[in-house]
Amino acid sequence: MLLIALCLTACAEQRPCLAxxxxxxxxDDARERRKALVDAFDRNALRSITLEALGCYGTCxxxxxxxxxxxxxxxxxxxxxxxxxxxxxxxxxxVTEAARFAGAVFLQRRYDVRAIDxxxxxxxxxxxKNTFVSDGPDEQGWDPRFLATYSRLDQIVRDTTWTPRISVxxxxxxxxxx
Numbered sequence: 001m002l003l004i005a006l007c008l009t010a011c012a013e014q015r016p017c018l019a020x021x022x023x024x025x026x027x028d029d030a031r032e033r034r035k036a037l038v039d040a041f042d043r044n045a046l047r048s049i050t051l052e053a054l055g056c057y058g059t060c061x062x063x064x065x066x067x068x069x070x071x072x073x074x075x076x077x078x079x080x081x082x083x084x085x086x087x088x089x090x091x092x093x094x095v096t097e098a099a100r101f102a103g104a105v106f107l108q109r110r111y112d113v114r115a116i117d118x119x120x121x122x123x124x125x126x127x128x129k130n131t132f133v134s135d136g137p138d139e140q141g142w143d144p145r146f147l148a149t150y151s152r153l154d155q156i157v158r159d160t161t162w163t164p165r166i167s168v169x170x171x172x173x174x175x176x177x178x
Contacts, residue, residue: 037105045127051153054120067095086162098152103145107134112141121150
């Protein structure tokens with residue numbers, strides 16, 4: 001009631017009824033994040049993209065791949081018994097195009113957890129000034145853009161010829177294989 005009275009008084013005096021910080025919402029945060037990401041993609045300001053497959057209690061893949069602006073890529077398998085690391089090269093423009101086309105600029109900070117023991121992922125986009133992290137701890141809570149971004153980046157990982165040679169599928173199945 002007090003807020004309404006203050007707003008009515010402010011409107012009568014033709015001044016804002018609330019301070020800008022009081023009007024700041026989660027939607028504003030999402031808009032600012034999206035604007036910053038669009039700008040980063042437009043200016044080729046991304047320095048790296050990181051894809052983390054967070055695994056599950058079963059045979060889900062668990063790895064971290066970093067795609068760098070200079071084209072270098074690093075792969076680190078996180079599964080027990082499959083602690084493999086590898087490197088490769090791929091033009092960063094291919095990675096950023098895949099991420100942007102999939103809707104990476106619309107990724108939320110965090111997605112809901114709807115079930116436990118399900119596969120999860122994290123996507124991190126880094127510029128010189130900002131780090132944008134999108135946490136998807138449960139694939140059942142992902143929206144289509146997170147799923148598309150994860151899928152496109154994961155496909156790049158699977159299609160890459162790594163040095164030394166690795167097999168994402170064999171580590172996901174729990175068997176080390178080169």
